[in-house]
Amino acid sequence: xxxxxxxxxxxxxxxxxxxxxxxxxxxxxxxxxxxxxxxxxxxxxxxxxxxxxxxxxxxxxxxxxxxxxxxxxxxxxxxxxxxxxxxxxxxxxxxxxxxxxxxxxxxxxxxxxxxxxxxxxxxxxxxxxxxxxxxxxxxxxxxxxxxxxxxxxxxxxxxxxxxxxxxxxxxxxxxxxxxxxxxxxxxxxxxxxxxxxxxxxxxxxxxxxxxxxxxxxxxxxxxxxxxxxxxxxxxxxxxxxxxxxxxxxxxxxxxxxxxxxxxxxxxxxxxxxxxxx
Numbered sequence: 001x002x003x004x005x006x007x008x009x010x011x012x013x014x015x016x017x018x019x020x021x022x023x024x025x026x027x028x029x030x031x032x033x034x035x036x037x038x039x040x041x042x043x044x045x046x047x048x049x050x051x052x053x054x055x056x057x058x059x060x061x062x063x064x065x066x067x068x069x070x071x072x073x074x075x076x077x078x079x080x081x082x083x084x085x086x087x088x089x090x091x092x093x094x095x096x097x098x099x100x101x102x103x104x105x106x107x108x109x110x111x112x113x114x115x116x117x118x119x120x121x122x123x124x125x126x127x128x129x130x131x132x133x134x135x136x137x138x139x140x141x142x143x144x145x146x147x148x149x150x151x152x153x154x155x156x157x158x159x160x161x162x163x164x165x166x167x168x169x170x171x172x173x174x175x176x177x178x179x180x181x182x183x184x185x186x187x188x189x190x191x192x193x194x195x196x197x198x199x200x201x202x203x204x205x206x207x208x209x210x211x212x213x214x215x216x217x218x219x220x221x222x223x224x225x226x227x228x229x230x231x232x233x234x235x236x237x238x239x240x241x242x243x244x245x246x247x248x249x250x251x252x253x254x255x256x257x258x259x260x261x262x263x264x265x266x267x268x269x270x271x272x273x274x275x276x277x
Contacts, residue, residue, distance in 0.1 A: 001079075001082060001087050001088060001089070001090060002088065002089050002090070003089075003090045003092060004090070004092070005093050007096060007136050010089070010091050010093075010136050010137060011135070011138070014052075014137055014138035017049075017138075018140075022050050023047070023048045023049045023050070023140045023141070024050045024051075024138055024139045024140050025044035025045065025047055025141050025142070025143070026044075026052050026054070026133070026137050026141070026142040026166075027041055028053075028056075028129075028142065029053060030057045030071065030184070031055040031056075031072075031073055031075070032071075032072040032074050032184040033055075033078045033082070034183075034184065036145060036147065036174040036183075038081060039145075040143045040145060040171050041053065041082070041086070042085060043169065044143045044169065045085065045086050047141060048140065048141060050088050050089070051085075051088050051089070052087070052091055053085075053087045054090075054093075054133055054137065056091075056092070056093055056096055056129070056133075057073070058125060058126075059125075060121075060125030060128055060129060061123075061125030061126045062125070063119050063120065066119075067185075071184075072184055091136075096129060096132055097132075103128070104128050105128045105131045105158060106124045106127065107157050107158050110150070110154050110245055111124075111150075113238070113246075113247070114150050114236060114238065114240070114258060114260070115150050116150065118235050118236065123150075126151055127155065130155055130158070134159075134164055134166055139166050140166065140167065141166065141168075141169060142166050142168055143170075143171050144168065144170060144171065145170075145171045145172075145173060145174070146171060146271070147173040147181050147269070149256060149258060149271045150245060150258070152170050153245060155168060175201065178194070178198055179198055179202065179205075180198055181201065181268070181270045183268065183269075185267070185268065186266075188264070188265070190264070193264050193266070196231060196232075197231075197263045197268055199231060200229070200259050201270055201272075202228060203228045204225070204257050204270055204271065206228055207221050207224060207225050207239075207272070208273075210224060211251050211274045211275070212275075212276075212277065216251050216252055218239045218247070221239060221251070222237055222239065225237050225259070229259070231261035231262060231263050232261075232262050232263055233261060233262040234260075234261045235260035235262065236258070236259065237257075237258075237259045237261075239256070239257050239258075239274065241255065242254055242256045252276060253276070254273065254274065254275055254276075255274040257271060257272050257274055259271070
């Protein structure tokens with residue numbers, strides 16, 4: 001496995017590979033990698049000739065007062081995990097942006113609600129960094145986890161709207177043995193807070209079971225969910241159309257239940273698919 005930091009060198013290498021008709025798989029991350037990230041690598045590894053993982057804590061997607069400076073980092077452990085996953089190139093730039101960088105990529109509509117409403121500018125930072133990474137890495141396919149469901153939808157729309165020649169693959173959400181969705185920010189949780197945090201997945205599973213049992217009323221389903229959340233603050237709990245991300249009144253077709261909540265100072269997100277019989 002090669003480790004590179006220079007964006008221009010990475011782009012030059014990628015262009016040479018594309019000229020040889022090599023397929024490039026790509027997993028963009030912010031590091032502090034865990035088995036959820038490993039599952040993304042395992043998914044794309046058999047589908048490409050050359051596998052690239054990037055690690056970059058992107059300042060553009062952090063809102064004021066968020067944990068940019070404290071975001072967990074483990075470059076040595078990350079390199080070990082990537083090597084074990086068969087990664088060909090680990091791209092670890094100090095910065096991705098040239099002096100005077102002045103361009104922003106923005107996706108409207110899909111970013112209006114959910115995390116977009118609570119974190120103004122966040123998704124502009126995501127789409128800007130992902131589009132720049134696509135230009136540098138030149139991937140033929142890229143994988144993003146369904147844990148960040150809104151992010152996946154936004155990146156799919158950006159890629160389609162800008163006619164970028166990249167296949168976007170959505171990877172299933174990975175959970176720990178206690179049901180908690182794997183996240184680098186789980187590191188912030190104390191033992192007691194982790195028990196609290198389990199209520200996110202338990203709430204979503206309860207909603208999922210209620211839908212499977214025939215409950216179709218979104219208002220009732222959300223009321224059921226709010227009674228079972230054991231958190232310090234609910235950011236949102238919503239049931240939306242899986243494509244448009246618009247709120248639904250009845251679960252009379254496939255839907256997605258999403259939650260964001262604070263346990264202590266840590267903001268956690270989770271989601272499940274709802275499939276009425």
